[in-house]
Amino acid sequence: MAISAHEQLDQPDDSESDDGERAARPSEDVRRHDRETMTAEDEAERLIGGGPTEESRMGKSYRGDGAQRKKKRRRRDGRSGEEEKRELMYEMEEGGPRNSSAESVTSSSEGDMQRLGEVQARRPSRAKRWTTLSVIHIFIVAAFLALLYGAYRATTGTKISNDTSTTAPTLSNGTHTFAPTTILLSLDGFRADFLDRGITPTLNGFIRSGVSPRYMQPAFPSLTFPNHFTLVTGLHPESHGIVGNTFWDPDTKKEFYYTDPARSMTPEWWNAEPIWVSAEKQGVRSAIHMWPGSEAHIAGIEPEFNADERLDRKVQRVLHWLDMPSDQDVRNSGIERVKERRPQLIAAYVPNVDADGHKYGPNSTYIRSTIAEVDGMLASLFNGIADRNLTNVINIVVVSDHGMATTATSRLVQLEDVVDTSLIEHTDGWPLYGLRPFDTSDAQLTNLYNQLVAKSKLPKYQDAFDVYLRDKNMPAKYHFSANQRIAPLWIIPRAGWAIVKKHEFDIVAAKQTNDVYHPRGLHGYDHEHPLMRAIFVARGPAFPHSGGSRVKEFQNTEVYNIVCDSLAMEPKQNNGTIRLPFATEGKHDFDAKPDEIYDPPSDEDDADDAKPGSPPEVPNLNARPTHPHPLQPHPSPPTPPTPPEATPLAPIEPFQPLPPDPPQPPKQPKPPEKPTPPGRPVVHDGDKTERPVVHDGGETGDAEVEGWWQWVKNKVEGFKGWVGSKFGADEKSGKEDEGKQEGG
Numbered sequence: 001m002a003i004s005a006h007e008q009l010d011q012p013d014d015s016e017s018d019d020g021e022r023a024a025r026p027s028e029d030v031r032r033h034d035r036e037t038m039t040a041e042d043e044a045e046r047l048i049g050g051g052p053t054e055e056s057r058m059g060k061s062y063r064g065d066g067a068q069r070k071k072k073r074r075r076r077d078g079r080s081g082e083e084e085k086r087e088l089m090y091e092m093e094e095g096g097p098r099n100s101s102a103e104s105v106t107s108s109s110e111g112d113m114q115r116l117g118e119v120q121a122r123r124p125s126r127a128k129r130w131t132t133l134s135v136i137h138i139f140i141v142a143a144f145l146a147l148l149y150g151a152y153r154a155t156t157g158t159k160i161s162n163d164t165s166t167t168a169p170t171l172s173n174g175t176h177t178f179a180p181t182t183i184l185l186s187l188d189g190f191r192a193d194f195l196d197r198g199i200t201p202t203l204n205g206f207i208r209s210g211v212s213p214r215y216m217q218p219a220f221p222s223l224t225f226p227n228h229f230t231l232v233t234g235l236h237p238e239s240h241g242i243v244g245n246t247f248w249d250p251d252t253k254k255e256f257y258y259t260d261p262a263r264s265m266t267p268e269w270w271n272a273e274p275i276w277v278s279a280e281k282q283g284v285r286s287a288i289h290m291w292p293g294s295e296a297h298i299a300g301i302e303p304e305f306n307a308d309e310r311l312d313r314k315v316q317r318v319l320h321w322l323d324m325p326s327d328q329d330v331r332n333s334g335i336e337r338v339k340e341r342r343p344q345l346i347a348a349y350v351p352n353v354d355a356d357g358h359k360y361g362p363n364s365t366y367i368r369s370t371i372a373e374v375d376g377m378l379a380s381l382f383n384g385i386a387d388r389n390l391t392n393v394i395n396i397v398v399v400s401d402h403g404m405a406t407t408a409t410s411r412l413v414q415l416e417d418v419v420d421t422s423l424i425e426h427t428d429g430w431p432l433y434g435l436r437p438f439d440t441s442d443a444q445l446t447n448l449y450n451q452l453v454a455k456s457k458l459p460k461y462q463d464a465f466d467v468y469l470r471d472k473n474m475p476a477k478y479h480f481s482a483n484q485r486i487a488p489l490w491i492i493p494r495a496g497w498a499i500v501k502k503h504e505f506d507i508v509a510a511k512q513t514n515d516v517y518h519p520r521g522l523h524g525y526d527h528e529h530p531l532m533r534a535i536f537v538a539r540g541p542a543f544p545h546s547g548g549s550r551v552k553e554f555q556n557t558e559v560y561n562i563v564c565d566s567l568a569m570e571p572k573q574n575n576g577t578i579r580l581p582f583a584t585e586g587k588h589d590f591d592a593k594p595d596e597i598y599d600p601p602s603d604e605d606d607a608d609d610a611k612p613g614s615p616p617e618v619p620n621l622n623a624r625p626t627h628p629h630p631l632q633p634h635p636s637p638p639t640p641p642t643p644p645e646a647t648p649l650a651p652i653e654p655f656q657p658l659p660p661d662p663p664q665p666p667k668q669p670k671p672p673e674k675p676t677p678p679g680r681p682v683v684h685d686g687d688k689t690e691r692p693v694v695h696d697g698g699e700t701g702d703a704e705v706e707g708w709w710q711w712v713k714n715k716v717e718g719f720k721g722w723v724g725s726k727f728g729a730d731e732k733s734g735k736e737d738e739g740k741q742e743g744g
Helices: 005-010 014-024 027-048 054-061 066-094 100-122 126-156 192-196 201-209 224-231 275-281 311-322 327-333 352-360 365-387 442-456 507-512 556-566 702-726
Strands: 182-187 246-249 254-257 286-289 345-350 395-399 412-414 424-428 433-437 465-469 489-493 498-500 536-539
Touching: 182 224, 182 556, 192 201, 201 365, 201 395, 201 536, 224 556, 246 424, 275 286, 275 345, 275 556, 286 311, 311 345, 311 365, 352 365, 365 395, 395 556, 412 507, 433 442, 442 465, 442 489, 489 498, 536 556
Parallel strands: 182 345, 182 395, 286 345, 412 498
Antiparallel strands: 246 254, 395 536, 424 433, 433 489, 465 489
């Protein structure tokens, strides 16, 4: 229907009309009206414009009238908001919705609120989130502690690893099975010709039942710490790094001093893997008792220690270890809670002969008594092994590290008389001396060397000492040049001589007062000198030779391979060449006259008294324990392994700590001695040795907890020490010349 212009002018404004209508109509009607209006407008435009195609309409909708559409939407949205407010007011006044449209709006709002509540319900509360985070952190801390404890057990425990390189058959003593087991005993300072003095029936019987050379050569220098580390690594001192009992490291600017654990018992000094570390890595349990260097925590293997103990207690300790159950015993018994397991490698150190040899001399009456006591200790040990029917089941290797020579005031060289000590920054070693001058140029070293050589040719120093430059003329047989810890210039005394500093011992003053030089016995000389010869004797299933078999003399670098082979272990690379079984050279001639080895006399002896064959009698020698089980010249074959079902196992009882020491009878009176002047080197006797001793590991419970905590503290202290060394916190290292002693 057509509308006139006048009527159009009288038509009310669209916005006013729409507002009025919307005020009276529900929102659904308003929206429907808007849609119809927009559709009508679009249709009118299409008719006026000639009917655009669908594509042109789409383009227009997204081009020209896009702004108009946006304005209409904003106006409509604003009206919708006001309308909803009016509807809400109506509902509040009338008590409910007016129509179905209001119900729809209300239902939509309620649905939104419900969905919002569900989302919030799904969100964890703050307390719950904190609980979850706490559980996660506790789990992480627990896992870290478990990892730390696992590292501790891996380095200190006795769990057998799976990387054992070789498998050896077990042997049986009739009641228990034994994996390859070796006892390595070191008799410090036991000179080879001590066996010819008629006071060692046990050791001589052991030689008759085992295999041995006439003697074994030590490594150079013939001192305790270098040689004991050579015995368990197979390396020359220049290779394993312990080049003396005392020495200076120019790289770390620190001094190694063997009697001071703070300056010696840290892993940085020990540059090789000893046999007990290799054993643990290959699943072979080890028990180390007093061995020099075992307390240095090398490669994380950290044994515990106790004080020195008497010889009979050493025997009890070794037998106690042998009485522990093996893994097979524990499995067969069904008592898995038994923690202590039998070690396969037992290494023990006996310092008595060395200590008394230093204090009284190798030809004194007192040292004869000490040698006899050590022989009696071996008798007790062999008795205990025989009582357990283990003579042909376990291996026993007895060695020593070096010999001993007699000193005298008449055979001393005052260091200040042969070299200007103001030119020397550090001195290493004793009784041999390594010199580190402030000026280490070749010209200065050559100048000092020539001065010392000229001094050595003076009549009063004839045959007293030799002089060597590390990098020029050091004898190749010493293997003593390929390490910066070895000083560049050396004064090496001949056997029986010693070099001393004036503040330690004034030679001129001592001769005027007839004062006697201490120590009375020394070593550290040329390792090939007869007075430095050591011993090696072995017996057991790894040495299937007829009793009294003899092998060619060898150096102690071979011992490491021999012990590894006896345990079916794979040795680390070393300087040894001998492997088991031995290639023997016949048998010892026990009726032959022993070699006479001249030992220079002491100040109180005549030369004739120093020769073997005329020693004083040993008091109470007949009272010493003897071996009630005669040693078999030809060991019987090892008992083959008995099947588990046919081998009755003795009940396994919890192992108790060793019993307290029984009262010890007084030792024979020691010969009177003159007071020792202050500052003189003195070597403690065997009763007061300063070396720590490996704990037997018999204690459990609190001791295990303490060991765990001590392990953690050691790791922390080790880290602090590493940081300190890296940042130069420990640059001070004073040389302590006073109180120097040759306890090894």
